[in-house]
Amino acid sequence: MNRFVTLAAAAAVTMSSTAMADGRNPDFGKEVEFLVRLQSLPLFGVFAPLGESSALSLSASAADANPAALLTVAPGLRAKVVSAAATLGPNIDQMALLPSSTNPTHIIACNEQGTVAGAVQRIEIKTGNVESVISSGMASCDPVRLTPWGTVVVGEENGTNGRIFEILDPLHTSNVTVPSSGFGASSDPAHVTGRPALGQFSFEGVGLLPNGVVYLTDENRPGNGGIGNPGGAFVKFIPATPWSGGSITKLDQSPWTSGSLYGMRLGRNGGNTDVGQGNQVGRGVWLEITGTAPINLRAAASALKLTSFYRPEDAVVDQNVLAGGSVRICGTNTGQDVPDTTSNGDNNWGEVYCLTDGTVAEASAISVTNGINTASVPEFHPLALGHRDFAMPDNIEIQPRTGNFLINEDGEGPIYPSPRNNDIWDCLDDGDDADTLSDACIKVMTLNDLTAESTGGIFDASGRHYYVSIQHNITGHGVILDVTGWR
Amino acid sequence: MSAAHVHPQRMRRTLAMNPQRRNSLLLFVACTATFLGVFFTFKDDVIADRDVGSGAGVEQDSSTPAALHALPDTAPVSMTARAEPIPSASEGTQAAEPSSEASTDSLQPPAEVSDLGDADARAAVIRELGNAATPGSLNVLEQTVRSDEVVRNRLLGVNSLRLLAKHGDAGGEIRALLRRAMADADANVATHARDAYRELTP
Numbered sequence: 001m002n003r004f005v006t007l008a009a010a011a012a013v014t015m016s017s018t019a020m021a022d023g024r025n026p027d028f029g030k031e032v033e034f035l036v037r038l039q040s041l042p043l044f045g046v047f048a049p050l051g052e053s054s055a056l057s058l059s060a061s062a063a064d065a066n067p068a069a070l071l072t073v074a075p076g077l078r079a080k081v082v083s084a085a086a087t088l089g090p091n092i093d094q095m096a097l098l099p100s101s102t103n104p105t106h107i108i109a110c111n112e113q114g115t116v117a118g119a120v121q122r123i124e125i126k127t128g129n130v131e132s133v134i135s136s137g138m139a140s141c142d143p144v145r146l147t148p149w150g151t152v153v154v155g156e157e158n159g160t161n162g163r164i165f166e167i168l169d170p171l172h173t174s175n176v177t178v179p180s181s182g183f184g185a186s187s188d189p190a191h192v193t194g195r196p197a198l199g200q201f202s203f204e205g206v207g208l209l210p211n212g213v214v215y216l217t218d219e220n221r222p223g224n225g226g227i228g229n230p231g232g233a234f235v236k237f238i239p240a241t242p243w244s245g246g247s248i249t250k251l252d253q254s255p256w257t258s259g260s261l262y263g264m265r266l267g268r269n270g271g272n273t274d275v276g277q278g279n280q281v282g283r284g285v286w287l288e289i290t291g292t293a294p295i296n297l298r299a300a301a302s303a304l305k306l307t308s309f310y311r312p313e314d315a316v317v318d319q320n321v322l323a324g325g326s327v328r329i330c331g332t333n334t335g336q337d338v339p340d341t342t343s344n345g346d347n348n349w350g351e352v353y354c355l356t357d358g359t360v361a362e363a364s365a366i367s368v369t370n371g372i373n374t375a376s377v378p379e380f381h382p383l384a385l386g387h388r389d390f391a392m393p394d395n396i397e398i399q400p401r402t403g404n405f406l407i408n409e410d411g412e413g414p415i416y417p418s419p420r421n422n423d424i425w426d427c428l429d430d431g432d433d434a435d436t437l438s439d440a441c442i443k444v445m446t447l448n449d450l451t452a453e454s455t456g457g458i459f460d461a462s463g464r465h466y467y468v469s470i471q472h473n474i475t476g477h478g479v480i481l482d483v484t485g486w487r
Numbered sequence: 488m489s490a491a492h493v494h495p496q497r498m499r500r501t502l503a504m505n506p507q508r509r510n511s512l513l514l515f516v517a518c519t520a521t522f523l524g525v526f527f528t529f530k531d532d533v534i535a536d537r538d539v540g541s542g543a544g545v546e547q548d549s550s551t552p553a554a555l556h557a558l559p560d561t562a563p564v565s566m567t568a569r570a571e572p573i574p575s576a577s578e579g580t581q582a583a584e585p586s587s588e589a590s591t592d593s594l595q596p597p598a599e600v601s602d603l604g605d606a607d608a609r610a611a612v613i614r615e616l617g618n619a620a621t622p623g624s625l626n627v628l629e630q631t632v633r634s635d636e637v638v639r640n641r642l643l644g645v646n647s648l649r650l651l652a653k654h655g656d657a658g659g660e661i662r663a664l665l666r667r668a669m670a671d672a673d674a675n676v677a678t679h680a681r682d683a684y685r686e687l688t689p
Contacts, residue, residue, distance in 0.1 A: 057638075059679040059682035059683065060646055060683070412607075415639050419639060450675065474646055476650070
């Protein structure tokens with residue numbers, strides 16, 4: 001019997017190989033892609049991946065008539081409009097679900113525009129109605145997270161002027177203004193306040209643990225301000241009083257009122273001295289960052305020779321690993337993808353990485369010796385490497401239920417000589433094979449607007465609703481879609 | 488080899504063989520047939536996927552408007568001539584930069600703004616020009632839709648013209664530019680221009 005089963009399997013593989021040899025898939029890599037495609041339903045929950053990226057670009061009137069058509073989705077998925085209100089910010093970026101991801105009624109979102117625009121908005125999922133939470137003062141609001149203690153934190157991607165703000169009662173706080181710089185009082189200090197303890201740089205990735213320990217990334221590119229200057233660094237904030245559970249009723253009860261900062265430097269060989277250019281992978285140390293709040297984190301990164309990356313973007317906590325008591329943060333480094341037909345094209349397509357930091361207890365502890373917090377050991381490895389069709393990864397989300405990674409592409413495809421739209425990719429986690437890389441990625445969505453990018457993709461707790469923004473799309477206002485149909 | 492090509496005598500021998508071997512052989516045939524079924528099912532999807540705008544094989548609330556696929560015959564517009572350079576981001580409106588009012592020396596713009604290449608810098612300016620109805624902005628947009636080599640930028644140029652026209656186009660200059668853009672060599676640009684022109688011409 002086994003002989004015949006083996007024969008059947010061999011015949012199937014042979015026939016697939018024969019089909020591949022038919023001029024369509026001439027090599028082993030293609031064969032692997034073909035097998036992934038065949039298994040897209042059990043692996044990714046879609047009937048099949050998309051092929052080529054869309055080259056279509058809807059006009060404003062067409063997009064206004066049917067905002068869902070801004071996105072083509074893989075067979076089996078469906079896209080419907082949550083909001084395309086005229087008042088929805090045109091640059092909606094990261095989003096969080098309120099009051100929780102289990103039964104969300106609202107989305108709270110950053111609108112990445114200047115200080116005059118509504119920076120933080122609240123969208124009712126059922127109706128699409130938009131309300132302002134922080135109406136002015138913030139510049140380039142980008143990250144947003146719901147905290148375990150019931151507040152919402154938002155950050156500015158604004159160089160060394162970037163700030164973190166915390167919002168109490170985010171479902172009922174509205175129309176607050178904050179200073180355009182510094183940490184002066186907001187118009188409603190009981191509900192919105194700045195958090196100088198977390199320092200200042202271009203906030204983008206926020207990996208928040210249940211006790212308030214948070215990993216932050218700086219969206220900075222190498223060479224910014226001078227040749228050889230470092231790119232974006234990773235820092236960790238450990239609250240002076242870690243959060244132990246429950247909700248807060250006043251902002252001064254937040255664990256983010258005070259704490260200490262540590263910067264990641266990879267390289268432990270030679271007494272932690274094999275650091276700098278050429279060492280961007282593997283294990284490292286957390287270096288204590290000292291100074292008076294708010295600390296200029298870029299200056300600290302430069303002084304401490306922290307490991308830098310090409311425009312670190314979004315980051316997400318792996319909840320499956322967290323459930324096992326350990327820390328794993330996965331994020332994106334964008335790279336630079338301007339066409340190589342131009343003089344400044346790099347063909348640096350970026351990467352998706354994962355960073356481990358021991359157990360939650362180790363990652364949250366402080367034991368400083370010679371400026372190094374030895375309580376935990378950061379370890380950085382790439383998970384997926386970009387390529388011409390998967391370029392400049394930006395926002396990232398892990399799908400509950402499957403553990404797959406959904407990644408919003410923000411590449412320069414729209415300005416290529418033969419323009420193509422940006423896509424949304426779905427990547428498996430690394431399995432039990434020898435390497436540390438994702439086992440496969442497929443394209444599951446593609447935009448139909450060459451002037452837009454997708455941002456802020458986030459799942460509800462079921463993993464069956466994927467909310468995604470179509471940022472700076474041709475309509476001139478925001479569009480948030482709900483993608484369902486995941487098997 | 489498919490079951491249809493099995494010789495009748497061989498088929499009879501197969502049916503007469505011991506039940507275990509017969510079942511195994513039938514299992515093999517079933518597996519192969521299943522594989523072929525799956526293969527050809529998804530082979531069709533490959534073809535469908537290439538026409539991403541048609542909505543074929545895609546469940547959405549509604550498909551892309553059919554009008555986008557029925558473009559008029561248009562004469563290509565020369566994309567080589569450029570009467571005057573389009574201003575860089577620093578020459579254009581300040582709205583393309585982060586509008587922080589901070590006065591600190593260490594203030595750095597967001598990386599994704601300071602990292603703009605030429606094409607993206609022009610795009611940032613073109614986007615903003617739709618909100619600035621001045622003779623200068625119209626000139627820049629004219630150059631954009633006539634000669635910017637990046638399709639995405641010409642799309643933005645058409646859209647900014649459309650937005651400008653909503654503030655008034657008594658002399659018909661904007662509609663004339665849109666008519667010209669309807670002959671763009673790129674189908675998306677031509678469609679944008681046509682839709683915008685229709686909006687402005689009840």
